Amino acid sequence: MRRLKYVGLLILLSCGTQREKVDNSYYIERRLSFYDPYNPRFTTETWIRKPENIKIAHETFKKIGYQNLFSVAELNQAPCWIPGLDEGVRGKSCKNIMDSLILTYPTIETADKYFREFWLRRRREGNDSIVFEILKELKRGLFDNQQLTVDNNLVNDTVINILRIKKGPISDETSIQYFDYLKNIGLHKSAYNLLYEWTPYENVKWDREKLKQGLKKDTVRCCPTPIIEDNSK
Numbered sequence: 096m097r098r099l100k101y102v103g104l105l106i107l108l109s110c111g112t113q114r115e116k117v118d119n120s121y122y123i124e125r126r127l128s129f130y131d132p133y134n135p136r137f138t139t140e141t142w143i144r145k146p147e148n149i150k151i152a153h154e155t156f157k158k159i160g161y162q163n164l165f166s167v168a169e170l171n172q173a174p175c176w177i178p179g180l181d182e183g184v185r186g187k188s189c190k191n192i193m194d195s196l197i198l199t200y201p202t203i204e205t206a207d208k209y210f211r212e213f214w215l216r217r218r219r220e221g222n223d224s225i226v227f228e229i230l231k232e233l234k235r236g237l238f239d240n241q242q243l244t245v246d247n248n249l250v251n252d253t254v255i256n257i258l259r260i261k262k263g264p265i266s267d268e269t270s271i272q273y274f275d276y277l278k279n280i281g282l283h284k285s286a287y288n289l290l291y292e293w294t295p296y297e298n299v300k301w302d303r304e305k306l307k308q309g310l311k312k313d314t315v316r317c318c319p320t321p322i323i324e325d326n327s328k
Contacts, residue, residue, distance in 0.1 A: 125281025132319035263295030285323035292325035
């Protein structure tokens with residue numbers, strides 16, 4: 096979930112004029128609590144900045160199992176694979192950076208540039224304390240082999256289901272169930288891509304044309320970025 100790419104356009108209609116229906120080939124893609132198909136930066140620049148949403152994401156990934164998202168070996172490799180890292184830490188392993196973030200939180204003002212700016216940014220956003228607690232818990236779970244307790248009340252089942260769908264089909268029957276799930280929660284463009292554009296499903300034996308007939312096209316807005324994109328090209 097954390098590596099999903101968001102590319103989209105917000106189509107604004109002229110103020111004070113009647114909305115005119117458009118004839119296009121874009122299917123409906125409903126906004127989710129954590130994802131806006133018409134705003135490419137919503138998840139990373141708005142949703143995940145709120146402390147309560149950081150907690151939801153953390154509890155959801157604990158439910159999935161962080162070890163299923165990346166391995167301890169990856170975290171120990173240098174340089175860290177996380178994009179956009181400052182030059183001062185670019186050559187370090189993810190584990191080393193995580194350890195340094197935990198150590199520098201109590202002494203933000205005197206920390207090295209990267210860590211000081213990281214924590215000051217978190218402080219301005221009001222999420223520094225929750226990020227600190229999550230980093231400590233991740234360290235216990237990933238490197239100290241402690242069992243992490245999941246708060247199921249905060250787990251986002253939609254994230255889990257979408258990641259399961261993106262992973263690939265278990266059988267032809269479950270593939271149809273996945274398709275129906277996407278359609279039922281309003282992700283018609285993603286459902287279309289599952290049929291035609293998501294390569295793990297290319298060998299599924301299903302009646303693509305018949306299933307496609309149940310998808311709704313958007314006659315008002317254009318060009319959503321679906322949460323399940325076209326990875327066939």
